[in-house]
Amino acid sequence: MTEGTFWKSSWDEGMADLDPELFETSYVDVTRQSFRDFAGSPAFTFLGVEASYAELDAYANRFAHMLLANGMQKGDVVGINLPNIPEYIIAWLGTFRAGCVVSGVSPLLSAEEMEYQLKDSNARVLVTLDAIFAARFKGIAARLPDLRLVVAGSVGGFLPGIKRFFGKLLGKIPKGAVTPLEGKVVYPFKEVIRTGRFPADELDVEIGPDDLAYLQYTGGTTGAPKGAMLSHRNIVSDALIVQRWLDWERGRGVALSAFPLFHVAGLAFCEGCVMLGWKQILIPNPRDTDHICAELAKHRPTVLANVPSLYQILLTNPKFKTLDHSNLQICISAASPFPEQSQRELEAIVGEGKLLETYGMTETSPLTTMNPSRGPKKLGSIGLPLLNTDIKLLDPTTGEEVPVGQPGEICARGPQIMVGYYNRPEETREAIDAEGYIHTGDVAVFDEAGYLRIVDRTKDMIIVGGFKVFSKKVEEILAEHPAVEMIALIGEKNPDRPGSEIVKAFMTLAPGFELEGGREAIEESILAFARQKLAPYEVPKSIEIRDELPLTPIGKIDKKKLRK
Secondary structure, eight states, rough: OOOOGGGGGSSSSTTOOOOGGGSSOOHHHHTTHHHHHHSSSEEEETEEHHHHHHHHHHHHHHHHHHHHHOOOOOTTTEEEOOOOOOOHHHHHHHHTTOOOOEEEOTTTTHHHHHHHHHHHOSEEEEEEEEEHIIIHHHGEEEETTTTEEEEEETTTTOOOOOHHHHHHTTTTSSSOOOOOOOEEEEEEHHHHHHHHSSSSSOOOOOOOOSSEEEEEETTTTSOOOOEEEEEEEHHHHHHHHHHHHOOOOTTOOEEEEOOOOOOHHHHHHHHHHHHOOOOEEEEEEEHHHHHHHHHHHOOOOOOEEEHHHHHHHTTTOOOHHHHHOTOOOEEEOOSSSHHHHHHHHHHHHHHOOOEEEEEEEEGGGGGEEEEESSSSSTTTTOOOEEOOEEEEEEEEETTOOOTTSSEEEEEEEEEHHHHTTTTTTTHHHHHOOOTTTTEEEEEEEEOTTTTTTEEESSSSSSEEEEEEEEEEEEEHHHTSSTTTTEEEEEEEEOOOOTTEEEEEEEEOOOOOOOOTHHHHHHHHHHHHHHHHHOOGGSSOOOEOOOOOOOOOTOOOHHHHHOOO
């Protein structure tokens, strides 16, 4: 830790760095006691169906035995391509217990994006939905020779048969045919966990703190998607630090989070719940605020964790305002900026002092700062550096540490900092300096009490509903369209979703390109191309065709001028 840890005086009374020896374990080992102590308690509830910790224990063990029975070895990567359904938690925990590595694969990815991630990660296994299997995965399966095993579930796989039947009949549950694939083993998920084909007894796989837990894909501090390698030490340390910071008690929480489990924020929240023996309320569709309100009313959670845009959507639902929030202790907000006015509106409903903003990134497992649990929570601030975490702000131009009150790039060091980027040593060296600090690309200001406030981003990331859109990646894909000569993306404020942005593209036409219908037809053609190649949140909402784009003196497109 540096000598300048002046923020410690603002920590809650009694807070102190944890003994690093506590981090010298694996997530599998650190959760064993929870499965013994809370065997009869609910681990999760999903659309009215509950499973106990004893049931989750058995399901996860069967999944792990299935991996080993099919030749998977310690360190093999398992891609999990599911929404927030019970199968995700089972596959996640079972993967850990087999000594394998979890890699979240967003269900929103296009087939091409899914193929890229599975190839880049050398994934051996994919856990997906029947609907995704039929619509996207079948078309790329033959191009993934390393991938040997596929497990396909359904959104309604845990529902009673009659609910599943009518859900599919009415089109509320997406479905698709799961068929054999040449050179690959294909299992229905329910066959893995329910038929007794695989044993439910504890596995004997030695897993240590240095073993990898996650290979989570992110644009990081530069644009190209790459896998952040997070060890068991990384994720255990961050979970223990946060639990101590918030004084959370074992067996005494009910949690609702609409963060997707394929996102590091959703994973971290799930990790903490299982470690603590809490009940999780799984939300398969975060846009269905009526369902969220119904679950809030039924289960009365003690903790909410969401991206700011979801809180924004909840605020527009009259039902949310009429609920009894007296049982709710804290609302965690992360992943993107949360406008202060909206924060005040939320606290007016749930209770003053209950909103707690945090900050982190995939590469930091994920949290590095947080507002205090008991002390002052400053709206609009990402809080104080956490226990065992050192943060300094560096001038992005000079690399020198800036004084309090001046903006600088957030650089963080601690036990939660990733091992590095998978198969990308150069990018790892660019992100993590010789002293072990990760350079986040976010610019912030320290106040006199040690609270941080984000003021800018050093890269051209665009935040859409909590998801990061990396302009370089999107630009490179859209440049493949024959109409495009030059193209640049910027983010514009979304007037309907404060704290979120709208993706806008500026372009010039390729010489000689013509399309019947004029510019409107060209714009629609490019947008249709984008929908095929990109995730929905990456697709530009508007395209502006110009005769020329502004350039910097060295010939780069000048995005500052475009933003103006």
